[in-house]
Amino acid sequence: xxxxxxxxxxPCGNRVLDLSRTHVxxxxxxxxxxxxxxxxxxxxELGLQHARAMVEAGxxxxxxxxxxxxPGAPPVxxxxxxxxxxxxxxxxxxxxxxxxxxxxxxxxxxxxSARLGAGLINDVRSLRRDGALAAxxxxxxxxxxxxxxxxxxxxxxxxxYDDLVGEVSAFLRERMQACEAxxxxxxxxxxxxxFGFAKTHAHNLSLFKHMAELFALGRPLLVGVSRxxxxxxxxxxxxxxxxxxxxxxxxLAMHKGARILRxxxxxxxxxxxxxxxxxxxxx
Numbered sequence: 001x002x003x004x005x006x007x008x009x010x011p012c013g014n015r016v017l018d019l020s021r022t023h024v025x026x027x028x029x030x031x032x033x034x035x036x037x038x039x040x041x042x043x044x045e046l047g048l049q050h051a052r053a054m055v056e057a058g059x060x061x062x063x064x065x066x067x068x069x070x071p072g073a074p075p076v077x078x079x080x081x082x083x084x085x086x087x088x089x090x091x092x093x094x095x096x097x098x099x100x101x102x103x104x105x106x107x108x109x110x111x112x113s114a115r116l117g118a119g120l121i122n123d124v125r126s127l128r129r130d131g132a133l134a135a136x137x138x139x140x141x142x143x144x145x146x147x148x149x150x151x152x153x154x155x156x157x158x159x160x161y162d163d164l165v166g167e168v169s170a171f172l173r174e175r176m177q178a179c180e181a182x183x184x185x186x187x188x189x190x191x192x193x194x195f196g197f198a199k200t201h202a203h204n205l206s207l208f209k210h211m212a213e214l215f216a217l218g219r220p221l222l223v224g225v226s227r228x229x230x231x232x233x234x235x236x237x238x239x240x241x242x243x244x245x246x247x248x249x250x251x252l253a254m255h256k257g258a259r260i261l262r263x264x265x266x267x268x269x270x271x272x273x274x275x276x277x278x279x280x281x282x283x
Contacts, residue, residue: 006218007187010142012099012119017060019220021277022254024269025061025101025262026054027226030084031068031076048091055098058270061120062096063262064088064113065103069124069197073152081109086116093117101144107131114139120190122222124148124197126175137182144222145175147194155198164203165210168193172217190260192222196229204230208249212256223253224262226269247272 008020017023028051051062066084067076076084085102086109092100093116101120102113110121110132119141126145127133136143147168148155161167172191179189193211195204208230214221225231231245232238243265250261250269254276263269 006220010188010190010220012142013114013117015099015119017099019259022258022273023060023260024058024266024273025063025222025260026051026057026059026266027262027264028054028062028064028088029068030064030066030088044087044091047088048095051088051092051098052096054266055096057267058274059098059266061099061101061260062092063101063103063122064092064118066109067104067106069103069152071152071156071196075151075153078106078108081106082112085109086112089113089118090116105129105132107135110135110139114141120144122146122192124152124192124194126172127179128175133178133182133184137179137184142188142190143179143184144190144192145172145179146192146197147171149198152197159198159200159203161203164206165213168207169214169217172214176217176219186219189219190222191217191219192224195223195225201230201233204228205234208252211253211258215257220259221253221257222260222262223250223258225249225253226261226263226265243268251276 008018010017010019028047030047054062064085066081089100099119100117101122102118103122104110105123105125121136121141122144124146127136176186176189193207193214226246227239227242231242235245247268251272253261261269
């Protein structure tokens with residue numbers, strides 16, 4: 001499997017993530033309109049139950065999101081996002097032994113989530129929203145920077161690249177430099193290629209094929225392709241029939257060196273990761 005030269009110990013609040021191995025991040029959407037599970041877990045107790053089930057199945061991280069970023073998604077007000085996310089972060093922090101990742105671009109959500117026990121900021125906008133860089137820096141938490149052009153509402157309007165991998169790399173390098181300028185060192189940065197964000201189906205497939213080239217940036221990769229359209233278009237499957245395609249991409253991402261797999265189907269993906277680890281660790 002591919003490897004990168006970076007420290008394997010990533011402090012995440014009061015927990016530490018061991019990046020010498022691949023981890024499964026379970027998705028918890030506290031939203032009414034996410035593409036796969038919108039509305040299923042946007043009640044506090046149901047969200048906590050689902051988070052507990054994912055942790056018991058082997059998830060190392062739970063990614064809590066209060067704003068849908070599916071193509072065409074409308075923006076969410078600050079107070080509404082706070083009202084969705086903070087109760088979930090507080091409950092998970094109190095009840096479960098897991099690293100809480102917060103999927104947000106909003107400075108207020110970054111700040112308050114960190115106060116309540118979040119250990120990672122996962123931002124699809126790479127901290128480009130006004131005030132997000134400063135808020136993330138002030139928390140002292142690691143951040144995940146994702147490649148995306150535009151906003152979810154317009155990102156799929158005819159995306160074009162002359163050099164796909166080169167342009168994705170350049171964007172992520174620039175965002176790393178912006179982070180370092182405000183006191184977020186490279187050692188606290190994870191990178192996400194942004195599959196499904198401002199990319200056609202052909203872009204997604206090509207970027208996945210050449211994903212290992214992004215290790216030239218020197219940081220661990222988080223990969224999120226679970227149930228996405230690249231699976232549906234390749235296999236001709238609706239959202240609720242994309243498990244096997246998602247698992248195939250998870251195995252390939254792990255083989256290419258990804259250290260975090262962001263998924264909906266935690267038990268199945270954990271089994272996949274453990275099976276690959278069993279083989280790779282054999283004499």
